[in-house]
Amino acid sequence: xxxxxxxxxxxxxxxxxxxxxxxxxxxxxxxxxxxxxxxxxxxxxxxxxxxxxxxxxxxxxxxxxxxxxxxxxxxxxxxxxxxxxxxxxxxxxxxxxxxxxxxxxxxxxxxxxxxxxxxxxxxxxxxxxxxxxxxxxxxxxxxxxxxxxxxxxxxxxxxxxxxxxxxxxxxxxxxxxxxxxxxxxxxxxxxxxxxxxxxxxxxxxxxxxxxxxxxxxxxxxxxxxxxxxxxxxxxxxxxxxxxxxxxxxxxxxxxxxxxxxxxxxxxxxxxxxxxxxxxxxxxx
Amino acid sequence: xxxxxxxxxxxxxxxxxxxxxxxxxxxxxxxxxxxxxxxxxxxxxxxxxxxxxxxxxxxxxxxxxxxxxxxxxxxxxxxxxxxxxxxxxxxxxxxxxxxxxxxxxxxxxxxxxxxxxxxxxxxxxxxxxxxxxxxxxxxxxxxxxxxxxxxxxxxxxxxxxxxxxxxxxxxxxxxxxxxxxxxxxxxxxxxxxxxxxxxxxxxxxxxxxxxxxxxxxxxxxxxxxxxxxxxxxxxxxxxxxxxxxxxxxxxxxxxxxxxxxxxxxxxxxxxxxxxxxxxxxxxxxxxxxxxxxxxxxxxxxxxxxx
Numbered sequence: 001x002x003x004x005x006x007x008x009x010x011x012x013x014x015x016x017x018x019x020x021x022x023x024x025x026x027x028x029x030x031x032x033x034x035x036x037x038x039x040x041x042x043x044x045x046x047x048x049x050x051x052x053x054x055x056x057x058x059x060x061x062x063x064x065x066x067x068x069x070x071x072x073x074x075x076x077x078x079x080x081x082x083x084x085x086x087x088x089x090x091x092x093x094x095x096x097x098x099x100x101x102x103x104x105x106x107x108x109x110x111x112x113x114x115x116x117x118x119x120x121x122x123x124x125x126x127x128x129x130x131x132x133x134x135x136x137x138x139x140x141x142x143x144x145x146x147x148x149x150x151x152x153x154x155x156x157x158x159x160x161x162x163x164x165x166x167x168x169x170x171x172x173x174x175x176x177x178x179x180x181x182x183x184x185x186x187x188x189x190x191x192x193x194x195x196x197x198x199x200x201x202x203x204x205x206x207x208x209x210x211x212x213x214x215x216x217x218x219x220x221x222x223x224x225x226x227x228x229x230x231x232x233x234x235x236x237x238x239x240x241x242x243x244x245x246x247x248x249x250x251x252x253x254x255x256x257x258x259x260x261x262x263x264x265x266x267x268x269x270x271x272x273x274x275x276x277x278x279x280x281x282x283x284x
Numbered sequence: 285x286x287x288x289x290x291x292x293x294x295x296x297x298x299x300x301x302x303x304x305x306x307x308x309x310x311x312x313x314x315x316x317x318x319x320x321x322x323x324x325x326x327x328x329x330x331x332x333x334x335x336x337x338x339x340x341x342x343x344x345x346x347x348x349x350x351x352x353x354x355x356x357x358x359x360x361x362x363x364x365x366x367x368x369x370x371x372x373x374x375x376x377x378x379x380x381x382x383x384x385x386x387x388x389x390x391x392x393x394x395x396x397x398x399x400x401x402x403x404x405x406x407x408x409x410x411x412x413x414x415x416x417x418x419x420x421x422x423x424x425x426x427x428x429x430x431x432x433x434x435x436x437x438x439x440x441x442x443x444x445x446x447x448x449x450x451x452x453x454x455x456x457x458x459x460x461x462x463x464x465x466x467x468x469x470x471x472x473x474x475x476x477x478x479x480x481x482x483x484x485x486x487x488x489x490x491x492x493x494x495x496x497x498x499x500x501x502x503x504x505x506x507x508x509x510x511x512x513x514x515x516x517x518x519x520x521x522x523x524x525x526x527x528x529x530x531x532x533x534x535x536x537x538x539x540x541x542x543x544x545x546x547x548x549x550x551x552x553x554x555x556x557x558x559x560x561x562x563x564x565x566x567x568x569x570x571x572x573x574x575x576x577x578x579x580x581x582x583x584x585x586x587x588x589x590x
Contacts, residue, residue, distance in 0.1 A: 004395075008392065097375060097377035097379040098379045098380060100379075101373060101378070101393070103347060104346075105393065106366070106369040107365075284342065
């Protein structure tokens with residue numbers, strides 16, 4: 001493995017995101033959402049309930065609920081962005097023939113793929129960290145509510161993005177760009193639904209349905225990481241009250257264990273290795 | 285580029301393949317192909333559409349893997365990284381990042397080729413000039429016509445002063461001026477000692493620039509050798525009258541076909557001797573046919589025989 005070609009491909013990939021104005025569009029829309037949600041959160045302490053202003057405690061609880069909703073939308077944006085960025089980055093180049101002149105250079109398929117992955121993953125991580133930090137700050141300023149572990153939440157959301165990014169990249173070594181994107185998004189949605197089903201199963205002590213959630217969290221850890229993010233965003237009070245909100249995708253009874261986080265990291269590395277193997281064995 | 289040829293003539297062939305075979309399922313794309321290309325040669329790889337030309341090039345460059353057989357590129361196994369650092373490649377399907385400027389495409393390939401950064405601007409400028417794109421370096425590739433993109437592809441293939449340049453149908457999108465420019469470029473590469481592997485079905489193009497050729501069809505080599513040998517045909521013949529006798533001194537027995545006479549087995553390079561001998565013997569010469577076949581005739585003849 002030679003590091004220089006990896007850097008060159010990663011640099012080109014990041015440059016493409018900027019040049020094609022993907023970053024501009026995403027940043028602009030995110031800024032708009034942040035402004036709107038920031039304004040919305042700032043109005044919560046001024047809301048009335050039964051003719052009286054919300055108490056600070058109630059305002060914080062309301063803010064926490066709304067924040068989970070906003071972050072749920074944000075996690076979808078991150079997941080879909082990851083899938084749609086990764087889908088054409090390998091398959092598109094193979095389909096169009098751009099990859100021919102590139103792969104004939106002294107660069108291995110592993111270096112090419114790793115460069116692509118890094119060139120997409122680093123901007124995605126920066127986007128998650130920046131957007132989520134600003135959102136958490138706006139909520140804290142507007143309502144006084146601060147998630148118990150904002151950094152942990154951001155790491156889990158970024159992890160979810162990396163899972164989708166890596167999965168899509170692996171698919172795009174064999175499928176067309178469009179098929180890779182669609183399959184990845186369907187898998188993302190299916191894992192989320194399976195996670196909800198698993199939560200229902202746990203709440204009603206149904207082992208079979210509960211296993212659906214567990215298996216989905218092991219198969220593709222996107223929903224597992226979302227639940228980990230939820231746990232770090234919600235007030236600790238919610239965790240113990242979660243059983244009363246069975247099946248909700250906006251609650252988690254426990255955070256991710258170190259073993260699960262390690263598993264998620266290993267999952268990303270394994271799928272990346274499969275992607276490298278798949279591309280290496282492919283005729284260009 | 286200038287010293288490459290001299291340095292490498294002692295290192296054997298630029299390209300060697302032995303029994304190179306490629307199957308796609310039940311379809312045989314290359315059928316035990318044996319080929320040798322010497323250093324500094326301009327080698328034409330000819331064949332009809334679907335003959336396996338592009339498949340062969342992809343195997344050479346490691347873009348595909350042979351089903352069986354072996355080969356070497358610049359003394360290294362096929363697809364070897366070190367060999368690829370000395371090879372320039374213009375694919376048949378030439379596509380470059382449309383969102384980049386022409387200069388940026390070349391800079392990107394300079395980086396991939398591992399050239400020292402300080403030399404990028406000079407390398408980029410020189411190659412753009414060489415292919416007739418001087419002054420267009422700041423234009424987006426997406427705004428280029430197909431012909432200009434093919435010229436850009438040629439410039440990319442020349443990045444890093446390669447020892448071997450593989451051109452797969454390099455003039456398919458070019459106008460007559462562009463084709464002429466490519467021929468001139470190939471001649472300049474030959475003068476610099478660079479080996480050129482020209483994959484083409486444009487026979488006139490190959491005839492004008494190649495030293496040696498191989499004709500392939502259905503994945504097999506039908507013939508290969510020096511262009512002059514391949515086109516030598518039936519030997520010279522002369523249309524004349526009043527030529528007495530059955531032979532010519534120093535040349536051999538005559539074969540007659542109406543007013544046409546020839547000496548069986550005589551090489552076309554001895555055409556002036558044949559004419560002189562006929563005149564000396566009292567014959568009156570009206571027409572001389574050197575006996576060389578056109579590449580097109582030879583190509584069609586080989587395909588028919590196959």
